[in-house]
Amino acid sequence: MNAQENDFITRVAKDAPAGNLLRMYWQPIALVDELDMKRAVKAVRAFGQEYVLFKNDAGYGLLDRNCPHRGADLAFGRLEEGGLRCTFHGWMFDQQGGCVETPAEPAGSKLCSRVRQPSYPVVERSGIIFAYLGEGKPPALPPIDAFTADPAYTFAFKGLIECNWLQALEVGIDPCHASFLHRFFEDENPDDSFGKQFRDVSANSEIPITKVLREFEQPDIATQSTDFGFRIDTTRQLDAQTAHVRVTNLFFPNAFVIPMSPTVTITQWHLPVDDYNTYWFAIFTSYEEPMDKATMRAQRLELYSLPDYRSRRDRSNDYGFDADEQAASTYTGMGHDINVHDQWAVESQGRIQDRTKEHLGTSDKCIFVYRKLLIRSIKQAQAGERPIMTGLDLSEMDLPASIDVVVPKDGWQDNWRVAEQDRKARAPWQLADA
Structure with a gap:
């Protein structure tokens, strides 16, 4: 890859091909x-652009951050019943960017009708506020489990990484790094694993995931194109009869879906703040159980x-x-939180990885598969x-499945699906909708 090709897939400004996609x-x-x-x-x-997000009784609004009057910062505006009011001259804007008041103007002024602040569609799903920043009508939101599950069974969080979005995303779709970057030399009690990635056992098994990753470091990797991107099947043959199967997904364009434990999955997006x-x-x-949101948040x-x-x-x-x-406990020497490991790995590549x-x-x-899909889509x-x-x-989308499971080696392609479908069928929020 040359420097121009690297810029093509990493840069996110409004006039950049990847940013537009x-x-x-x-x-x-x-x-x-x-x-x-x-x-x-x-x-x-x-x-690389500045916005202001607000909420009042009329719902959420997302506007360009600088007031169209004389450029003052609307993030310091007054939140009122009618919308967001600029504290410089009192101009007020509603959720749709309409200028509803210019109080210093003469009576009968029609200036409001000629002013509109750029605004963007906003929706709330499972503790996260999503926005559509493109042109035209936004696409429908996919009916993935992270969006359709009862809110009591979801928990949302975020974290800052000081590097380009693409290398941050690529670590999550790399099945091999976990055997090294997240290797632990001792296995924890699974009873103490709540909220911790790679610290539990696999489904249908008593084998700690840490042991599997540590002792089987050369997995077989297969990808399968899907409606939402592609699925990754990572298999490790444990013995003559059984295989460890980890099913993850690239959820296009900048997310992935992975298992955290036998009963919890993670759907993770990577938002470019800038390049x-x-x-x-x-x-x-x-x-299985409602999320202990207080514990999850306190841990993080x-x-x-x-x-x-x-x-x-x-x-x-x-x-x-x-x-x-x-020397004695972890492969990286950077503690037991895998988010630290991932952050070191991607930040150490530079603010934008030099893929040349x-x-x-x-x-x-x-x-390879993801970059090919990204370039084609751009x-x-x-x-x-x-x-x-x-x-x-x-409505007809092939939804992403995600599980970490030990199954009979023969027919593992069908066996993991049975385990995944059974888990979902037994989910309390799924039964409530039945």
Whole structure:
């Protein structure tokens, strides 16, 4: 890949090909928790552009951040019943960007009717506020489990990564890195694994996932094109009779769906803040018990600081690296939180990875497949065609399945599906809809 090709798939400004493609899809822009109920107004930066998000009795609104009068910052505006009022001269804007008041103007002025602030569609799903930042009518939201599950069975969070969105996404669709980057030399009690990735056992098994990843580091990887992107089947033959199967998904354009435990999946998006920074947004979906949201949030706030959701382990302190820990406890020496491992891996590649210097191998199959799909989709958008999912009848969509399970080796392709379908069928929120 040359430098121009790397720019083609990484840059996200409004005039950049990849940025234009990503704007054709709903993107997460904030957690519901971030809107202070005393003053539900928040500045948002996405794709290198500035917005202001607000909520009143009429619902959510997302506008360009600078007032169209004289450019003052609407993120410091007054939230009132009629909308968001600029504190410079009192101009007020509703959720649709309509100018509803210009109080300093003479009586009978029609200036309001000639002014409109750019606005964007906004919806709330499972604790995350999504926005459509592209042109024209937005596509339908897909009926994935993370959106359709009862809210009591979901939990949302986010975190800042100081690098380009693409390398942040690619770590999540790389099946091999977990055997190394997330390798632990000791296995925890699964009873203490709540809310922790790779710390539980696989479904239908008593084998800790950490043991599987540590002892079987050369998996077989297969990809299958789907309505939403592609599925990744990663298999590790445990013995003559059984196989460990991990099913994950690339959810186009900038998300993936992965299993966290036998009963919880994670759907994670990667929002480009700009070319050099990314927020990951995740919805954790439970198929068994309601989410203990307070515990999940408290666990994550041990690492992430508010209000920016920055990691307390970062470049400034070498991600908490400890040489003694690396020798005896973890492969990285950076603690037991895999988010720290992932952040180090992608930030250490540079703010934008220089892909002209990389050497991909057979185990990087998913990276090849994704980049090919991304480039094809960017070119389709440039040609005025509909890229993947934007023109799909989502009511008939092949929904992403995701599970980590031990099954009989013979017929594993069918066996994991049976386990996944059984888990979903038994989900309390699924039974309530039946």
